[in-house]
Amino acid sequence: MYFNRLIKLDKLNSSAFLFGPRMTGKTTLLRQIQVNDYIDLLDPEIELQYKSRPALFWEQMAALPKGSLVIVDEIQRVPALLNYVQMGIDRQAHIYLMSGSSSRKLKRGSANLLGGRALDLKLHPLLSEEIGKNFLISDALQFGTLPKISDLVVEKKTDEAAGHLKSYYTTYVKEEIQAEALTRNIGSFQRFLNIAVQSNGQVIEFANIARDSSVPASTVKEYYQILEDTLIGFLLWPHDRSERKKARPKFYFFDCGVIRAIQNRLWDPPTPLEQGFLFETWFINELSRIRDYQNKPHEFSFWRERNHEIDFIVSKNGKPVLAIECKSGNANPDMATEKRFFDLFSGVPLIVASLVDKKPRKVRNIDILPWQEALQYYKNL
Numbered sequence: 001m002y003f004n005r006l007i008k009l010d011k012l013n014s015s016a017f018l019f020g021p022r023m024t025g026k027t028t029l030l031r032q033i034q035v036n037d038y039i040d041l042l043d044p045e046i047e048l049q050y051k052s053r054p055a056l057f058w059e060q061m062a063a064l065p066k067g068s069l070v071i072v073d074e075i076q077r078v079p080a081l082l083n084y085v086q087m088g089i090d091r092q093a094h095i096y097l098m099s100g101s102s103s104r105k106l107k108r109g110s111a112n113l114l115g116g117r118a119l120d121l122k123l124h125p126l127l128s129e130e131i132g133k134n135f136l137i138s139d140a141l142q143f144g145t146l147p148k149i150s151d152l153v154v155e156k157k158t159d160e161a162a163g164h165l166k167s168y169y170t171t172y173v174k175e176e177i178q179a180e181a182l183t184r185n186i187g188s189f190q191r192f193l194n195i196a197v198q199s200n201g202q203v204i205e206f207a208n209i210a211r212d213s214s215v216p217a218s219t220v221k222e223y224y225q226i227l228e229d230t231l232i233g234f235l236l237w238p239h240d241r242s243e244r245k246k247a248r249p250k251f252y253f254f255d256c257g258v259i260r261a262i263q264n265r266l267w268d269p270p271t272p273l274e275q276g277f278l279f280e281t282w283f284i285n286e287l288s289r290i291r292d293y294q295n296k297p298h299e300f301s302f303w304r305e306r307n308h309e310i311d312f313i314v315s316k317n318g319k320p321v322l323a324i325e326c327k328s329g330n331a332n333p334d335m336a337t338e339k340r341f342f343d344l345f346s347g348v349p350l351i352v353a354s355l356v357d358k359k360p361r362k363v364r365n366i367d368i369l370p371w372q373e374a375l376q377y378y379k380n381l
Contacts, residue, residue, distance in 0.1 A: 001150075003131065005029060006293045007029070007293055009097060017103070017118050018099045019120070021101060021230070024124060030097060030099060034069075035069045040073045041075065041078055057084045061094060067095070068094050070095070072097070082114065089114070089118075102176065121292075125289075139153050141270055144255035146257060148164060149164060149165060173186065195209055196227070197259055200233075200251065200252060201251075201277045204250065232254055233251055234288070236284070237301050239302065239303045239315070239320070254285060283312075283375075284311075286375060287375075297317070299314075299318075308337040310350070314381070322351070322378065324374065327352050333364075358370055
């Protein structure tokens, strides 16, 4: 099935890195672009060729017409090529599109990141808008929205989709973590990952996770950094800077299907409690994807004070412009939380993104919107 991706790489007039987790469709997207040269570093022979003699890359680039468009797929496999990419940009006015599943190896190896000569773009799993009329929120919460998985789910091949998701975890650990030598102790990292996924969308208790994983708290923090660097998820920090000093962020994995695969729950429908966390996870990822694709200058955080909490605060230049609470059931927002929020953030709109409401409704000063309309509200910011 063809998905109309919102990111338009063929419209670029400057070089760019395109990073995204495995199976988000980077290669499929790049293969659709007409180029002067396509270098696939997933091919072991080509990878070895450039590793043994990186200067060969420059010799080939110098032979191309000036202003050529060149794709380098999986650039992190041969970081030394980036020096010649810079030469190609500066001397030949070439435009390079360079893909990878992580920038960690490039940064860790002090690779040439081109000093502002290339955009930093991200490719995510599919947005609901990209799936279109075949999108079902229940499928997104149970199986996620990686392109291959969504294709299989639309075709009602859910067992095959579940099988691919199950192998995602093994492949991630083997090829992203072990092959890149991101951590010396694969066993402790796997234990950590199984525990971390149970805490998805919750405030991280580093000491508890360290105890359960049998590693120091400092190692747990390093492991979360690896998850961020390999684009498997992201930390969401409290809006209140005094809370940030206590280092108690939340962590959201990038895809609901991958979460359920690690939990070994793909064949079971989500429980009501699980559905709440999955909806929240799906929604913040949807917001992040819209922000990245529309180049919105927004930061996301959450607000918590004693027993009061709002899921997401959208800020611009450090100032809140919108607050969003996710609800997977029929419960109305807490009145005390609403009052305290408006006392602190006067004039900032607070909306509820509802999984179950089919029509908008208003409760006190809060607009309760079907999730589709809540997303549109954010798009219009």
